[in-house]
Amino acid sequence: xxxxxxxxxxxxxxxxxxxxxxxxxxxxxxxxxxxxxxxxxxxxxxxxxxxxxxxxxxxxxxxxxxxxxxxxxxxxxxxxxxxxxxxxxxxxxxxxxxxxxxxxxxxxxxxxxxxxxxxxxxxxxxxxxxxxxxxxxxxxxxxxxxxxxxxxxxxxxxxxxxxxxxxxxxxxxxxxxxxxxxxxxxxxxxxxxxxxxxxxxxxxxxxxxxxxxxxxxxxxxxxxxxxxxxxxxxxxxxxxxxxxxxxxxxxxxxxxxxxxxxxxxxxxxxxxxxxxxxxxxxxxxxxxxxxxxxxxxxxxxxxxxxxxxxxxxxxxxxxxxxxxxxxxxxxxxxxxxxxxxxxxxxxxxxxxxxxxxxxxxxxxxxxxxxxxxxxxxxxxxxxxxxxxxxxxxxxxxxxxxxxxxxxxxxxxxxxxxxxxxxxxxxxxxxxxxxxxxxxxxxxxxxxxxxxxxxxxxxxxxxxxxxxxxxxxxxxxxxxxxxxxxxxxxxxxxxxxxxxxx
Amino acid sequence: xxxxxxxxxxxxxxxxxxxxxxxxxxxxxxxxxxxxxxxxxxxxxxxxxxxxxxxxxxxxxxxxxxxxxxxxxxxxxxxxxxxxxxxxxxxxxxxxxxxxxxxxxxxxxxxxxxxxxxxxxxxxxxxxxxxxxxxxxxxxxxxxxxxxxxxxxxxxxxxxxxxxxxxxxxxxxxxxxxxxxxxxxxxxxxxxxxxxxxxxxxxxxxxxxxxxxxxxxxxxxxxxxxxxxxxxxxxxxxxxxxxxxxxxxxxxxxxxxxxxxxxxxxxxxxxxxxxxxxxxxxxxxxxxxxxxxxxxxxxxxxx
Numbered sequence: 001x002x003x004x005x006x007x008x009x010x011x012x013x014x015x016x017x018x019x020x021x022x023x024x025x026x027x028x029x030x031x032x033x034x035x036x037x038x039x040x041x042x043x044x045x046x047x048x049x050x051x052x053x054x055x056x057x058x059x060x061x062x063x064x065x066x067x068x069x070x071x072x073x074x075x076x077x078x079x080x081x082x083x084x085x086x087x088x089x090x091x092x093x094x095x096x097x098x099x100x101x102x103x104x105x106x107x108x109x110x111x112x113x114x115x116x117x118x119x120x121x122x123x124x125x126x127x128x129x130x131x132x133x134x135x136x137x138x139x140x141x142x143x144x145x146x147x148x149x150x151x152x153x154x155x156x157x158x159x160x161x162x163x164x165x166x167x168x169x170x171x172x173x174x175x176x177x178x179x180x181x182x183x184x185x186x187x188x189x190x191x192x193x194x195x196x197x198x199x200x201x202x203x204x205x206x207x208x209x210x211x212x213x214x215x216x217x218x219x220x221x222x223x224x225x226x227x228x229x230x231x232x233x234x235x236x237x238x239x240x241x242x243x244x245x246x247x248x249x250x251x252x253x254x255x256x257x258x259x260x261x262x263x264x265x266x267x268x269x270x271x272x273x274x275x276x277x278x279x280x281x282x283x284x285x286x287x288x289x290x291x292x293x294x295x296x297x298x299x300x301x302x303x304x305x306x307x308x309x310x311x312x313x314x315x316x317x318x319x320x321x322x323x324x325x326x327x328x329x330x331x332x333x334x335x336x337x338x339x340x341x342x343x344x345x346x347x348x349x350x351x352x353x354x355x356x357x358x359x360x361x362x363x364x365x366x367x368x369x370x371x372x373x374x375x376x377x378x379x380x381x382x383x384x385x386x387x388x389x390x391x392x393x394x395x396x397x398x399x400x401x402x403x404x405x406x407x408x409x410x411x412x413x414x415x416x417x418x419x420x421x422x423x424x425x426x427x428x429x430x431x432x433x434x435x436x437x438x439x440x441x442x443x444x445x446x447x448x449x450x451x452x453x454x455x456x457x458x459x460x461x462x463x464x465x466x467x468x469x470x471x472x473x474x475x476x477x478x479x480x481x482x483x484x485x486x487x488x489x490x491x492x493x494x495x496x497x498x499x500x501x
Numbered sequence: 502x503x504x505x506x507x508x509x510x511x512x513x514x515x516x517x518x519x520x521x522x523x524x525x526x527x528x529x530x531x532x533x534x535x536x537x538x539x540x541x542x543x544x545x546x547x548x549x550x551x552x553x554x555x556x557x558x559x560x561x562x563x564x565x566x567x568x569x570x571x572x573x574x575x576x577x578x579x580x581x582x583x584x585x586x587x588x589x590x591x592x593x594x595x596x597x598x599x600x601x602x603x604x605x606x607x608x609x610x611x612x613x614x615x616x617x618x619x620x621x622x623x624x625x626x627x628x629x630x631x632x633x634x635x636x637x638x639x640x641x642x643x644x645x646x647x648x649x650x651x652x653x654x655x656x657x658x659x660x661x662x663x664x665x666x667x668x669x670x671x672x673x674x675x676x677x678x679x680x681x682x683x684x685x686x687x688x689x690x691x692x693x694x695x696x697x698x699x700x701x702x703x704x705x706x707x708x709x710x711x712x713x714x715x716x717x718x719x720x721x722x723x724x725x726x727x728x729x730x731x732x733x734x735x736x737x738x739x740x741x742x743x744x745x746x747x748x749x750x751x752x753x754x755x756x757x758x759x760x761x762x763x764x765x766x767x768x769x770x771x772x773x774x775x776x777x778x779x780x781x782x783x784x785x786x787x788x789x790x791x792x793x794x795x796x797x798x799x800x801x802x803x804x
Contacts, residue, residue, distance in 0.1 A: 003798035004748055011752035029685040036685055044653055045750060045782055049758035050767025091797050095742050098665060098690060099657045337757055352757040428629055435627040442630035
């Protein structure tokens with residue numbers, strides 16, 4: 001089988017993985033090497049469905065010994081099978097990179113025999129790329145649950161980002177649909193990655209203090225960190241599980257929220273941190289990604305939504321817990337596409353829950369960049385995100401008594417809560433008001449989304465008389481405007497009545 | 502008075518400096534593109550030196566540094582009294598991007614902005630809702646978008662001599678602004694990227710990796726541009742690699758999420774149609790079976 005045929009099979013088999021970002025690490029060009037990695041990432045193409053193509057996203061092999069019910073590559077599926085040789089895939093990556101088709105490689109795989117055997121094959125490909133082809137671009141690799149610690153460690157020193165897919169939002173769903181996988185097998189490598197990154201960060205900081213960072217970085221590159229970890233166990237983290245009873249996760253979340261609330265009460269503001277253009281509650285490492293040797297771009301995961309009955313509240317609480325416990329950079333959501341006939345899954349032809357996926361991404365964005373907690377977005381009493389309005393507007397309408405916000409003196413935390421004002425807009429407002437009074441016309445010039453924001457703002461004490469602060473009216477207007485949009489018209493036709501599952 | 506200038510940073514800032522040194526009444530001086538100059542009733546048109554002249558470049562440099570100093574005055578981020586050019590407020594750097602715009606009003610917008618920067622000094626950083634600043638911001642934003650498009654959608658082909666070659670047609674003069682990026686990305690590769698619209702080209706030779714060095718940006722005359730565009734001596738592997746990329750691209754599309762399901766075309770939104778003609782993955786010719794399969798892709802000898 002030539003590479004063209006294999007590529008068709010193995011790209012098709014990998015396309016259901018949602019992640020395709022090349023962000024998270026700034027690594028400059030190096031003499032004698034090809035490429036570099038930039039923090040913001042870059043999309044080189046867009047598929048007909050509008051998804052970004054930034055990496056060569058393929059499977060090493062789709063000859064899988066596992067039998068996950070939802071997966072097109074499961075053991076029992078009748079599909080053509082193919083496997084790349086490590087060198088063939090390395091050649092392909094470099095050929096595409098040189099032509100400016102991609103930023104790097106996204107490598108996943110079906111389980112070719114055992115997790116360790118599969119990972120060894122992937123490591124060989126990455127080793128060829130880094131050592132023989134001197135490839136300095138971005139690499140995202142998937143950790144197969146059950147892979148040994150030593151191999152995860154070796155993998156992490158070749159890849160920029162590792163991800164362990166959670167696949168399904170609860171342990172019960174995982175047990176039902178993925179007989180060969182279990183919660184511990186997924187959470188264990190996540191915990192290992194976090195621990196190793198923390199250890200490396202600590203060592204780099206100490207090296208910086210002592211002024212011998214070069215020597216330290218050299219030793220980190222040469223010595224597997226897993227051996228260092230053996231002398232620095234962190235049993236508490238080890239015991240954690242992404243699928244631990246949700247009450248434990250919620251407990252942690254509430255504890256943090258309570259702490260935050262106490263700080264907020266004391267300072268009369270939310271404990272926001274500025275990270276570039278983002279505002280976030282999460283601490284940021286002081287060690288630059290370019291200095292790291294182990295998974296410099298951090299780890300991420302993916303959840304399938306719409307295949308199993310978990311609600312949005314459950315998913316957001318879980319995401320929040322994952323961010324906190326495993327220091328994930330991203331949680332990706334993949335709307336389930338019914339491709340398989342199975343009584344445990346939505347039947348083929350059921351609409352893909354695109355709108356729900358979109359709302360979850362919006363809510364996730366609010367948690368990461370706007371300092372929202374999951375409890376503010378969904379609750380056990382109202383467990384589903386509003387599909388008609390975005391989560392930020394939905395929150396504002398539920399808390400209409402906190403508005404209007406005065407543009408001239410509102411703190412940035414409050415400006416960020418205004419629908420239509422983002423982190424960039426909030427900073428522009430703060431800069432502009434130093435020069436004098438800011439009007440609604442000025443806000444338009446600052447590219448604030450006034451269609452939303454003007455209801456919730458006053459400029460110099462003046463409200464826009466045409467935009468009353470009335471929750472019912474605003475909702476009706478937004479829903480009516482949305483109904484006119486081509487997206488909503490088409491989706492309503494496709495979905496009939498709104499269905500969440 | 503209309504000062505006719507070249508559409509470049511040097512041309513515009515040099516002409517701004519000439520107007521200033523001539524002590525002309527600011528409100529009665531405007532800058533116009535040399536190639537599209539139309540005098541108003543009773544207006545005198547004065548030609549300024551070409552942006553290739555050393556005198557004009559020197560004057561432009563003085564104006565640029567003057568703006569940096571005035572804007573940076575009192576700025577805690579200033580280095581040696583000059584703007585660090587990466588601060589979040591109004592800074593001289595936006596002039597560099599805006600000057601690459603094709604919009605005919607660009608010279609006058611930059612001229613007014615520069616004059617205002619000298620008057621306002623550090624206060625300029627907070628005048629982000631001012632109409633003049635907003636206009637230059639819009640120009641700079643558009644150019645930055647075109648730079649991003651250049652980095653995203655330029656497609657290189659491997660030539661028989663081992664070098665890489667690309668043709669790209671942006672709506673702004675982005676090659677001088679992105680050549681450093683490509684030089685850093687390509688490492689030791691020898692490459693050329695040509696923009697026939699703005700007749701600019703970047704050349705990079707191997708073995709000279711040092712940040713933004715190792716590459717040259719040149720202005721092309723029509724003859725040289727045509728010569729470069731006629732380059733067709735492809736490597737024997739090239740057609741197969743293009744077919745590989747097209748096959749990959751075709752394979753990753755997801756069902757149930759395309760324009761007919763969404764109601765709008767997300768693909769065209771992110772990837773403007775004006776670039777589609779140059780994209781390997783959308784060229785149907787790359788579906789054809791390549792006559793030669795490179796040895797490394799036959800699937801026979803590799804382990």
